[in-house]
Amino acid sequence: MQMKSWIAGFAAILAVASADAAAQAKYPVSPVSLVTHSSPGGGSDVFLRELIKHLTPVMGTSFGVDNVRGGSGAAAIAKVAKSPPNGGMLYATTPTYIQTSLLSKPEIGYDGLDPIAIVFLDPEVIYTRTESPFRSVADAIAYAKANAGRAKWGAANPASLERIALERLKKAAGVQAAVVSHEGGGDLMINVLNGTLDFGIGEIQEIRAQLDAGKVRLLGVVTDRRLPDFANVATVREQGFDVVVTKFRGLAGPKGIPDDIAAQWERAIRQVVASDAYKAEYSKESLVLSVMGRAEARAFTQKFAEEIAGTLRELGVIK
Amino acid sequence: MTLSRDTGLGVLAIVLAGAYYAEAGNIQQSLLADAVGADGVPRMLAAGMALTGLALAGRGFVRPAAGKGDDLPASAHLRAAGLLAILVVYLLAVPVAGYPLSVAALIAAVAVYAGARANAALAITSVAGAAAFWFMFKWLLGIQLPVGMLSWG
Amino acid sequence: MGLSTLLASLAGVVWGIFGGALPGISPSIAMALLLPFTYGMEPVTAIVLLASVYVGAEYGGSIPAILIRTPGTNSAAATTIDGYELARKGRAGEALGISLMSGLVGGLFGLVVLVLATEPLAAVALAFTPPAYFALGILGLSVIASLSGGSLLKGLVGAFLGLMVATVGTDPVSGVPRFTFGSAELLGGIRPILIMVGLFAVAEMLEQISSPGWDRADGRDTRLKLPGLATWKRIWKANAIGCGIGTFEGVTPGAGGTIAAFMAYNEAKRWSKYPEEFGKGSVEGVAAPESANNVVTATALVPLLSLGIPGSNSAAILLGGFMIHGLMPGPLLFQKAPDVVYGLYGGLLAANIFMVLVGLVILTPCIWLVNRPKPYLIAFILALVCTGVFAIEQSLFDLGLVLGAGVVGYAMRRFGVPVLPMVLGVVLGFLVESNYRRSLVLSGGDHGVFLQDPVSLGLLAAALLLTGYSLIREFKPK
Structure with missing residues (x-):
């Protein structure tokens, strides 16, 4: 066009x-x-x-x-x-x-x-719903370690950078988790909000509305440095897993x-x-x-x- | 016709299911795949189609009369094939001759093929029709249409 | 509401009906084409303009569906069934009148629901987990049992064919290409509208040309006929069914108007006093899907406005419109920009009224157009299809797909295979497969997940009941 x-x-x-x-x-x-x-x-x-x-x-x-x-x-x-x-x-x-x-x-x-x-x-971030017990990526990983086969993570699209990042996170942390791909960020957000998933990964832009409304919480940023806007959120690397998108x-x-x-x-x-x-x-x-x-x-x-x-x-x- | 329509359709369905199943085998295996796999659902569909085909073919043998449809003479199919040929020619012509010329020719050709008389009225209608489509898509919707090698605008 | 907003609403509806009526221009494309023009407008005006395009386009798709058996939009596919049969019998004006007024009923009902029940409906949207979506897709597919026209086996052939078409493209879980034969054009899958235009419009033209004796009834409508009291008595139940089904299909992101229209059609048939007329030119068969897909234009906004989640391509464009004006739909929108939200409600109300006014003006000329001599009509329908399909992606490949689907549709008629199950397969295949596999990933491969999720269990039970009921009715010895 x-x-x-x-x-x-x-x-x-x-x-x-x-x-x-x-x-x-x-x-x-x-x-x-x-x-x-x-x-x-x-x-x-x-x-x-x-x-x-x-x-x-x-x-x-x-x-x-x-x-x-x-x-x-x-x-x-x-x-x-x-x-x-x-x-x-x-x-x-x-x-x-x-x-x-x-x-x-x-x-x-x-x-x-x-x-x-x-x-x-x-920047890509890992986030979950506010009701979730997880406060950091490390929490979610610990849960995955303790509950083999129960961890559920979500990415927006199949074979996307985000999906690959979660596979690498699995490897880096040495845990098993079901990684579910969706049809875009909205689809993923629903499954984070209704508690189907432990967490999702996406761009700030995609989760902004929920973030501002306090419906989701950031668990970690998947960049090599912290983001100026969210200086209190640790990078995934700082949390001990060498994954950067x-x-x-x-x-x-x-x-x-x-x-x-x-x-x-x-x-x-x-x-x-x-x-x-x-x-x-x-x-x-x-x-x-x-x-x-x-x-x-x-x-x-x-x-x-x-x-x-x-x-x-x-x-x-x-x- | 020796085969009943149901049997023919059943055989066709089985052949299609077989080809589709074979192609499902060519789907790349990925470590990102789930337990069902990228080829899992296609294989199920192929099996479903094959079973349906088998049932149809069987029904056709048992009750050949049940599946009677409308029998058209071969000439009718030829007429349909002729129209399809015009459309395929259009498809091939657009990149070369451009949209405006091709669509005017398409209107004229199809109308004549469908029984209109090839006269001045038809020529005027075809050109006016092409112009109307050009106006709608190019100017109202702002969509670029190919003008082809004979570029004049 | 200001004059500029009213004007935007009118312009949007006109544009939407025009775009929706052209096969290939989907509501989202009609909106996308206007989006850049909205950048300089006031936020309310811009949002109302885009939403009005959506309302107009969803209605506009039914005009070619009735007149030339070509659904202009996906969700008008169900309208072709009886709409076109009515037109063949010379009752085009009546069919158009019913679709217009049913659209109004649906649009207004949807608006009331949107204004009064956004909060509870947002909760419905959130209750849909992957197993529930799978079950929703199965419920949609269960309609096949009664759309098979008496031969379930042949209906299944069509359905499997449609589901096979839906597997073409990028795998929803692992991202590998499937059945693309190395073509980048197929990576994104085959858009259902291409299959529909081929199966309905192109196949119909091939059919007409192959049987020269084919023609419509002698006495035919030359102008639009709005439904009178007697007709309203016939269709009110169908309208009510359409409104109910449209409400829930609309709020589940991703499901949308097409499933709503088919299910409404099916249920209207089930509850009708004259079920035998369905498929042969039933006024209820036009009313039900048309009210359903117009309800969706309003209720599809629920997840967008309240959660910030676009449930369809059209809603995604609208989201773009919000964001360009620095507005973020979502939980805070009602606090931060109530003027925009209420402006949008007002704009939607105006859009539905304008829809009827515009319809009154343009429908009679449209009927005149299709009453031209048959050779000319066939030529122009094919030219319209060729242009519309090609224009969107600049892809002759798409046009080739449409012609291929036309040949398949022609062959299916020869074998007596119904096309509607195939359309349903194409529309629902991706939804069913991706959510089936997603659910199994979540459950670690345990199929019990579909029975543990309450929403899924309920929908599957409904699908089973409806299928059983349909099968008994269709195939019991007469």
Whole structure:
């Protein structure tokens, strides 16, 4: 679904929003199409729409978000990979694009694209309902140890990063637990709230409503450092289990984009993430700032893909 | 017809169940799988389908008259196949000729095939119809449709 | 409620009916297409606009279902059964009138339930554990026993075929691809609407072209006919059944309007004084599913508003609409943004009224359209199907699937295999399988879990009773 007609509308809205227009060197293409596999209102879609609100004045060009669904991201990847490498079309990356490539081996996979930048890491947390006796991941693990075969943990989607993280947690703690995958975060939340599960794993964003209402409690964060918003919640690693999930949000383009365009993106991103207006938005979602330029993003993506491929192979999901 | 309709359907169901069962065997085994397994339910479904097919085939032998349906002459099936062929040609034509041209041709071809006279009224209706669809999907819904190699807009 | 909110409601309903009536444009897609335009609006206006699209689209799906045997949305599939039969008999205007007014009854009833009973209904949503969902799916499948048109074996062939189609895609537990033959397009599974459009619309066109003598009745409606007192007397019970079933199906996230519509159809048939008319053009057969799937438009909002959990794709888009305006549906929404909640209630009320007004204006021209000469009609229906199906994902692959389903549907008719069990299999297969396996993971492989969960036990018992009753009635010697 391409919605070019919206681009003009956006540009108009965004022009109003542009207060801190500290324009740098003019970007060579306008409008720039940012492609995502998520539908309007979905994770990457919201990420892009918030990002371009701030990027527009800084980069001196206009942007449009293009929701290309189908094939769990494969269609979007193929579309971007085939576009001319002039910076006119980029893809919003998340771990999904690597996983889809590994699981279904489409004609053009994640390695058909060249990472431009990484912007954020999405922190994952382990949570349970307020009525639960567990106060930490360690409590839940102790329960699993004492009650063989009774522990029940939940992840939002099958073969997702979260599901894999729970398998690794099982291994790290040396316990047996039934890991149940669901059809998305809402489905999982119901089974946490009604006590079917000991705990669930998910993004802050997904559990925000219940968290604010005091219906769920965090047991641990699955990042390498504590989150500033939840400084009293220990990381899973601190609790003695070496499990960290890295969920990233970034941009990638077709191969052959000139270095100066990539550098322009890095400068612009670094500038907008430092602005107070954007900071207010992304810190509300508890996103962890982790800006990487092209070279770093390439190395990061490569390493991430190798790790995930290794884990998937180890678990027998792929050959 | 030597086989009764029930027997034919039963045999078809058994063949389908067999093919589906075989393909279920190709499903990747994963350590993330549960006790039922990714192939567990498909195997159950294949067994259910095969049993149903067996029962149908058996009923067809015992009471060949019970499963009588509507018998259409072969020419009727040919007419249906012809319509299907037009649709397949459309499917193949869209990426090359683009949407507007293909859908106008589709309307005209199907109408003629269904018995309309190929006259000026039909030509006008086809073009107007294609334009209306283009307007609805492209302009109202904002959905990109391929214009094909003959790109004019 | 301000003028802008009223206007948003009207615009949303018009857009929704338009999108819902186009096969392939689901309610969630119709909403998604408008979502970016709502970013600059007031929160209340934006939410009312999106919710009104949902109301309009769920109703709009029934228009092509009745007129051209093409469900515009998943939940209109049950309406095709008797709606199209009525249209064939020349009673299209009457069928459309009944569906419109039943939609209004359902929509208003759902709204009352939403306003008065959100809290208790949220508790119902939370009571649904995986075993309960499995049992709910089985209850839905039990309808097959009475939708098989006299041959249970053939009905089972259709049902198994549908369930097989539903296994295509990513495995719900382990995430491995199944029956995808290496195609990334199949990873997400086959969307039920594609199968429905093929089985109903394309197969019907193949059928019509193969038998030139086929045509509708001579005396046919040329305009919309709203139900009179006599008709209301016939359909009130069906409406009541639809409202009751729609309420509970709506609040269970993930179940939704399609199951509600089929179950309402089945129960209306069971309790009707004229069950023999069902499948041959029964007014009750239109009223029951149409009131049920319109109740769902309101009650599906219960888990979203009170728990922050979207129960369907449409609710997920609405959630996106809330979040873009910095609102978080969930336990605190009623305290933090009561104006938005009450605005939404008002907007839904307006949307249901606008739905009827818009229907009064557009339905007569729609009837005129389908009364054109048959060759032209066939051509335009196929062009509409080809465009709608292709447009969404830009996928010729999807269109190929629809044509394939059309051929299967044609063959099924030749063998006398009913299509409705197959539709149910496609719609419910994933729900049944994923929750069956989830339950067993939770219980460590013990099938007793389905009898220990009280909700599951109750639903399974109901399924058993209903199936037994249907079988006895359908197959007892006459």
